[in-house]
Amino acid sequence: MRILISNDDGYLAPGINALAEALAPIAEIVVVAPDSNRSGASNSLSLDRPLSVQRAANGFYFVNGTPSDCVHVALTAILDYKPDLVVSGINNGPNMGDDTLYSGTVAAATEGFLFGIPAIAFSQGTYGWEHIDDAARHARDLIQRYYDTLPRPCLWNVNIPNRPYEQLNAVVATRLGRRHQSEPVIKAKDPRGKDIYWIGPPGACKEAGEGTDFHALAAGKTSITPLQIDLTHTSQLSALAKALA
Amino acid sequence: MRILISNDDGYLAPGINALAEALAPIAEIVVVAPDSNRSGASNSLSLDRPLSVQRAANGFYFVNGTPSDCVHVALTAILDYKPDLVVSGINNGPNMGDDTLYSGTVAAATEGFLFGIPAIAFSQGTYGWEHIDDAARHARDLIQRYYDTLPRPCLWNVNIPNRPYEQLNAVVATRLGRRHQSEPVIKAKDPRGKDIYWIGPPGACKEAGEGTDFHALAAGKTSITPLQIDLTHTSQLSALAKALA
Amino acid sequence: MRILISNDDGYLAPGINALAEALAPIAEIVVVAPDSNRSGASNSLSLDRPLSVQRAANGFYFVNGTPSDCVHVALTAILDYKPDLVVSGINNGPNMGDDTLYSGTVAAATEGFLFGIPAIAFSQGTYGWEHIDDAARHARDLIQRYYDTLPRPCLWNVNIPNRPYEQLNAVVATRLGRRHQSEPVIKAKDPRGKDIYWIGPPGACKEAGEGTDFHALAAGKTSITPLQIDLTHTSQLSALAKALA
Amino acid sequence: MRILISNDDGYLAPGINALAEALAPIAEIVVVAPDSNRSGASNSLSLDRPLSVQRAANGFYFVNGTPSDCVHVALTAILDYKPDLVVSGINNGPNMGDDTLYSGTVAAATEGFLFGIPAIAFSQGTYGWEHIDDAARHARDLIQRYYDTLPRPCLWNVNIPNRPYEQLNAVVATRLGRRHQSEPVIKAKDPRGKDIYWIGPPGACKEAGEGTDFHALAAGKTSITPLQIDLTHTSQLSALAKALA
Numbered sequence: 001m002r003i004l005i006s007n008d009d010g011y012l013a014p015g016i017n018a019l020a021e022a023l024a025p026i027a028e029i030v031v032v033a034p035d036s037n038r039s040g041a042s043n044s045l046s047l048d049r050p051l052s053v054q055r056a057a058n059g060f061y062f063v064n065g066t067p068s069d070c071v072h073v074a075l076t077a078i079l080d081y082k083p084d085l086v087v088s089g090i091n092n093g094p095n096m097g098d099d100t101l102y103s104g105t106v107a108a109a110t111e112g113f114l115f116g117i118p119a120i121a122f123s124q125g126t127y128g129w130e131h132i133d134d135a136a137r138h139a140r141d142l143i144q145r146y147y148d149t150l151p152r153p154c155l156w157n158v159n160i161p162n163r164p165y166e167q168l169n170a171v172v173a174t175r176l177g178r179r180h181q182s183e184p185v186i187k188a189k190d191p192r193g194k195d196i197y198w199i200g201p202p203g204a205c206k207e208a209g210e211g212t213d214f215h216a217l218a219a220g221k222t223s224i225t226p227l228q229i230d231l232t233h234t235s236q237l238s239a240l241a242k243a244l245a
Numbered sequence: 246m247r248i249l250i251s252n253d254d255g256y257l258a259p260g261i262n263a264l265a266e267a268l269a270p271i272a273e274i275v276v277v278a279p280d281s282n283r284s285g286a287s288n289s290l291s292l293d294r295p296l297s298v299q300r301a302a303n304g305f306y307f308v309n310g311t312p313s314d315c316v317h318v319a320l321t322a323i324l325d326y327k328p329d330l331v332v333s334g335i336n337n338g339p340n341m342g343d344d345t346l347y348s349g350t351v352a353a354a355t356e357g358f359l360f361g362i363p364a365i366a367f368s369q370g371t372y373g374w375e376h377i378d379d380a381a382r383h384a385r386d387l388i389q390r391y392y393d394t395l396p397r398p399c400l401w402n403v404n405i406p407n408r409p410y411e412q413l414n415a416v417v418a419t420r421l422g423r424r425h426q427s428e429p430v431i432k433a434k435d436p437r438g439k440d441i442y443w444i445g446p447p448g449a450c451k452e453a454g455e456g457t458d459f460h461a462l463a464a465g466k467t468s469i470t471p472l473q474i475d476l477t478h479t480s481q482l483s484a485l486a487k488a489l490a
Numbered sequence: 491m492r493i494l495i496s497n498d499d500g501y502l503a504p505g506i507n508a509l510a511e512a513l514a515p516i517a518e519i520v521v522v523a524p525d526s527n528r529s530g531a532s533n534s535l536s537l538d539r540p541l542s543v544q545r546a547a548n549g550f551y552f553v554n555g556t557p558s559d560c561v562h563v564a565l566t567a568i569l570d571y572k573p574d575l576v577v578s579g580i581n582n583g584p585n586m587g588d589d590t591l592y593s594g595t596v597a598a599a600t601e602g603f604l605f606g607i608p609a610i611a612f613s614q615g616t617y618g619w620e621h622i623d624d625a626a627r628h629a630r631d632l633i634q635r636y637y638d639t640l641p642r643p644c645l646w647n648v649n650i651p652n653r654p655y656e657q658l659n660a661v662v663a664t665r666l667g668r669r670h671q672s673e674p675v676i677k678a679k680d681p682r683g684k685d686i687y688w689i690g691p692p693g694a695c696k697e698a699g700e701g702t703d704f705h706a707l708a709a710g711k712t713s714i715t716p717l718q719i720d721l722t723h724t725s726q727l728s729a730l731a732k733a734l735a
Numbered sequence: 736m737r738i739l740i741s742n743d744d745g746y747l748a749p750g751i752n753a754l755a756e757a758l759a760p761i762a763e764i765v766v767v768a769p770d771s772n773r774s775g776a777s778n779s780l781s782l783d784r785p786l787s788v789q790r791a792a793n794g795f796y797f798v799n800g801t802p803s804d805c806v807h808v809a810l811t812a813i814l815d816y817k818p819d820l821v822v823s824g825i826n827n828g829p830n831m832g833d834d835t836l837y838s839g840t841v842a843a844a845t846e847g848f849l850f851g852i853p854a855i856a857f858s859q860g861t862y863g864w865e866h867i868d869d870a871a872r873h874a875r876d877l878i879q880r881y882y883d884t885l886p887r888p889c890l891w892n893v894n895i896p897n898r899p900y901e902q903l904n905a906v907v908a909t910r911l912g913r914r915h916q917s918e919p920v921i922k923a924k925d926p927r928g929k930d931i932y933w934i935g936p937p938g939a940c941k942e943a944g945e946g947t948d949f950h951a952l953a954a955g956k957t958s959i960t961p962l963q964i965d966l967t968h969t970s971q972l973s974a975l976a977k978a979l980a
Contacts, residue, residue, distance in 0.1 A: 527783065529782055529783070530779055530780040530781065530782040530783075531777075531779045532776075532777040532778035532779040532780070532803075532842070533777035533778070533836050533837050534775055534776045534777040534779040534801075534837070534839075535775040535777075535837055535934050536775065536934060537774055537775040537934055538772065538774070538775075540923065540925070540931035540932055540933045541920075541931065541932045541933075541934070542929065542930070542931060542932075543930065543932065556779075558777075558837075559934065562917065562920060562934060563920050563932050566917070566918075566919035566920045566935070567919065567920045567922060567932055588849060588964065590966055591778050591845070591964055591966070592778050592779070592780055592803075594779075597777070600836070604833060604916055604917070605916045605917075606916065636978070639978060641971055641974070644971075645968070647966075661979055662976075662979060663972055663973075663975040663976035663978075663979050665965075665967040665969070665972060666965055666966060666967045671849055671850045671851065672807065672811070672849070672850075673811075674811035674812065675786075675807060675808050675811045675812045677812060678785065680785070684787065685787070685788065686785035686786065686787060687785055687786045687787075687788065687808050687812055688785045688786075689780050689781060689782055689786070689804065689807060690811070714975060714979070715967060715968075716967070716968040716971035716972055716975055717966040717967065717968050718966060718967075718968040718971075719833065719836055719966060720910075720911055721835055721836070721892075721911060721962040721963060721964060722910040722911045722960060722961070722962065722963075723890070723961040723962050723963035724910070726886055726889075726961035726963075727908055727910060727961055728908075729886070730908040730959060730961055731907075731908035733881070733884065733908075734906055734907060734908050734959070
C-alpha cells in the first residue's frame with residue numbers, strides 16, 4: 001500500500017511524525033506538508049503566488065502553502081503514481097461539528113478525495129498531544145481493519161480521544177454535531193496603541209446528542225464521520241424551484 | 246433593511262462597489278471586506294495573528310484578513326446590531342460545482358449563515374467584470390423579490406451570467422454540478438533557477454447536466470443553489486454503523 | 491520636472507496623498523506605493539515571489555511588495571523614462587538616528603538613489619498626521635528651493651515638525667543622532683494561551699546633542715540629513731589591515 | 736564564551752547548521768533563526784503582528800519573523816544574559832558591496848551590534864553550499880584568532896570563498912565595493928494570464944578594484960569589511976549647512 005500523508009500543523013508537528021512512524025511499517029509512505037502551522041486554513045488554495053517544495057533531512061517534503069496546496073502539489077507534481085490512500089493529521093485538537101468547515105486537516109483529506117482517492121482525516125479530541133503515539137497506533141489499526149471495505153469514493157473524518165492505546169477500543173459511526181455561533185472576537189491593543197482583533201474560540205455545542213461526533217468523544221470513544229462535499233441543500237431545492245417557476 | 250456586504254476580491258474590487266451602489270437605495274449598508282484579493286481563501290480564519298480594521302474614504306471597512314475573518318469581525322465587533330442579510334460578492338468569475346468548497350465568496354456568506362443570518366453569495370459567470378452593474382442591479386432585484394420568503398436559515402449561492410440587465414430574466418433553482426479533478430500544477434522556474442509550482446486551473450465539468458448550476462449558466466440563466474453545510478454523508482452512515490458494530 | 495513618489499505606509503496613507511497633491515502643481519507625478527502598511531520594512535526586497543501591480547481609481551499604482559520593491563518596479567517596468575526626483579513619504583512619525591536603518595521610507599528613497607536619481611525621504615516628527623498638509627506644502631517648498639543645487643548623487647533624509655505651515659520656517663542641516671538600544675520585546679499571550687512577542691518601542695535618545703536630527707526636531711526645526719550608503723568603517727579599516735598583515 | 740547565532744536562510748539551512756557545529760566545541764551556543772528563508776529581508780522588523788518562538792528537536796529556536804526580529808527577541812526575551820558575540824550565517828551566497836544594504840545576514844549581526852555586542856556576519860562567496868563545512872571551520876578560526884583584539888563596538892562583514900579548508904589561508908581587510916544599478920525586473924505572466932514582476936538579479940560590479948571585497952573574493956581570498964551604521968554623509972554636511980544658512 002502507498003500512503004500520502006499531510007496535515008495542517010506543519011511538517012514538524014508531533015502528530016504527523018507519530019502518524020508517519022506508525023504507518024511506515026505497513027505502507028510505503030510519502031509526507032508532503034506545510035512548512036509551518038496552517039490551522040484554520042480550510043480548503044484555501046494559493047492562487048496568487050507560486051509554491052516551493054523542499055525536502056527535510058528525514059525525507060519529508062514541505063511546501064510554503066496550505067494543506068490543500070500540499071496534497072495538490074503532491075498528487076500532480078511530486079508523486080508519479082496515484083497513492084492508495086491519503087491521510088491527514090493527526091491534528092492537535094478536535095475537528096468536529098461545524099468546525100470541520102474550517103479545518104485544514106479535513107481539507108487536506110478532501111483534496112485527495114477530489115482526486116478520487118480514499119482519504120481519512122485524523123484529529124485528537126483534546127489539544128496538547130497527550131497520547132499522540134497511542135492515537136497514531138490506533139489510526140493504523142483503523143486503516144488496517146477497514147481499508148479493504150471502505151466505500152469508493154470515501155472521505156472519513158476521525159476524532160480520537162487522548163487516551164492510552166489500551167483504552168482506545170470503542171469506535172462509533174457518527175454524524176457531525178452543531179455548535180452555537182462562535183464567541184465574539186477579542187479586542188485588544190497592540191503595543192503601539194492600535195486596536196487589534198483576535199478571532200475568538202468556537203462556540204459551545206448546540207447539537208451534541210447521541211449519534212454525533214461530540215457525543216462520541218465525550219464518552220471516550222473514537223468517532224468516524226463519513227463525509228461528502230456536495231453542499232446542495234436538497235430539501236430546500238424543490239420549494240425554491242416552485243417559487244421561481 | 247440592514248445589509249452587511251463582504252467579498253473575497255478585496256474592498257477595492259469593482260464587484261463589491263457595484264453591489265454596494267445597487268443596494269444603498271434599498272437598505273442601510275455596511276461594507277467590511279479584505280484589504281486585498283483573497284480569492285481561493287475558502288473558509289480560512291486567521292488564528293495566529295490579530296486583525297486590524299481600517300476605514301476607507303468611501304466608508305468601507307477593510308481588514309487584513311480573509312473573507313470569513315471580515316464577516317466574523319463585522320458581526321462581533323464592528324456592528325452593534327444583527328443585520329437582516331449578509332451578501333457577498335459580486336465575485337469576479339463563477340463559483341459553481343465543487344469550486345464552491347474553495348470559494349472565499351461563499352465562505353463570507355457562510356460565516357453570516359453560521360450566525361443565523363440569511364446569506365447570499367453572488368458571482369458572475371465569467372471573469373472580467375463585463376456587465377457588472379447589470380449584475381448588481383439584478384442581484385438587488387433578487388433580494389427585493391425573494392427576501393421575505395427566504396427560508397430561515399438560508400444560504401444561497403447565486404451565479405449570474407455576464408449579460409445586459411434586460412437579458413437577465415431567467416432564474417432557475419439548481420444543484421451544484423461536479424468537475425473532473427483539477428489540472429496538474431504548472432511547474433516553472435523562478436529567475437534564480439529555483440523550481441516553483443503554480444496551482445493550475447480547475448478541471449473540466451463532469452456533471453453539468455440539466456438541473457446543475459453549470460447547465461443554467463451555459464444556457465444564459467442565473468442559477469440559485471440553496472446550500473447547507475452539514476458534510477455528513479448520511480447515506481454511508483448506516484452502512485458504516487453496521488460495519489463498526 | 492517628473493517625480494516618482496512612494497512611501498512605506500501604503501498608497502492609501504494621508505501622507506502620500508498630501509504629498510502627491512502638493513507636488514502635482516509643480517511636476518508630472520507618478521505614485522507607486524505598497525498596497526498596505528509596510529512600516530519597518532527597511533530595504534527588504536521580495537525575492538521569493540513575484541509582484542503584482544494594480545492601479546487605483548485616483549491613478550496611484552500599488553504593489554503587493556515592500557517600499558524598495560515599489561521603486562524598483564517603477565523604475566524598471568512602469569516608467570519608460572528616468573524621473574528627475576524620487577520622493578518618499580510623508581511618513582507617519584519620525585525617521586531619525588539609528589531608526590533610519592529600519593525605515594521603509596528612507597529605503598524607498600535609497601532605491602532611487604541607487605539608480606542614480608536624486609532622492610528625498612520625508613517624515614513627520616510626531617505620529618498622528620497632524621498638520622500633514624502643511625508638511626506637504628513645506629516639502630514642496632524645499633524641493634523648489636533646493637532641487638537645482640542638490641549635489642549629484644543625493645539622498646536626503648528630511649524630518650518635519652508637526653506644525654502649521656507658517657511656523658515651518660527653520661531648516662537645519664543635521665547629522666543622524668543615536669539611540670540607546672531598543673526596549674525589550676513585550677511578552678504576551680494570544681487568546682489560545684500561546685506566548686507571543688511584540689517588538690517594543692525604540693530606545694531613548696543617546697546622542698541628541700546640537701547638530702543632530704533629534705536636536706533639530708526638539709527645537710521645532712526641520713532637519714535635513716544628507717545620507718550616503720557606504721557602510722565601510724573607514725577608520726577601523728587601516729588598523730584591521732595591519733592586524734591581518 | 737557565549738555566542739548567539741542567527742541567519743537569514745532559516746534555521747534549517749546548511750550554513751547555520753555548519754556554523755553551529757563548528758562553534759559548539761569552543762563556546763556555549765544558542766541558535767535563534769527565522770522559521771523559513773528570509774533572504775532580502777534587510778533590517779526589517781515585524782511591527783504589525785506578534786512573533787512566536789518555537790524550539791526544534793536539535794535545540795535551535797525558530798521565530799516566524801525576520802533576522803532582525805530573531806536577534807531582537809533572543810537578546811530581550813530568550814537569553815537571560817548578554818552573549819559575548821553575535822554571529823550570523825553562513826549565508827548561501829555573497830553579501831558584498833551595495834548588496835550589504837539588503838542583506839538579512841548582515842542585518843542580524845547589526846541588531847547585535849546595536850545592543851553593544853561584537854557581531855560578525857559570514858557569507859560564502861558563491862551560491863550552492865559547496866565547502867560549507869570548510870567555511871564554518873575557517874569562521875571558527877577567525878573568531879578564535881581575532882576575538883580578543885576586536886575593537887569594541889565591532890561589526891564585521893566576512894565573505895569566504897567556496898574552497899577546501901586548506902586553501903582558506905588568505906584573509907584581507909577590505910572596503911565595500913560598488914555595483915551598477917540592478918537589472919530590470921523580469922516581467923512574466925502567471926498561469927491565469929496576469930502580469931507579474933520578479934525582482935531581477937543585482938547589477939554587475941562597478942567599483943571592484945584593489946581593496947574592495949569584490950576584488951578579494953575574485954582573488955580567492957576571504958574579505959573582512961569592518962562596518963559602521965551611521966549613514967550621515969559627512970562630507971556633504973558642511974556644504975548643506977552653508978546652503979541653508
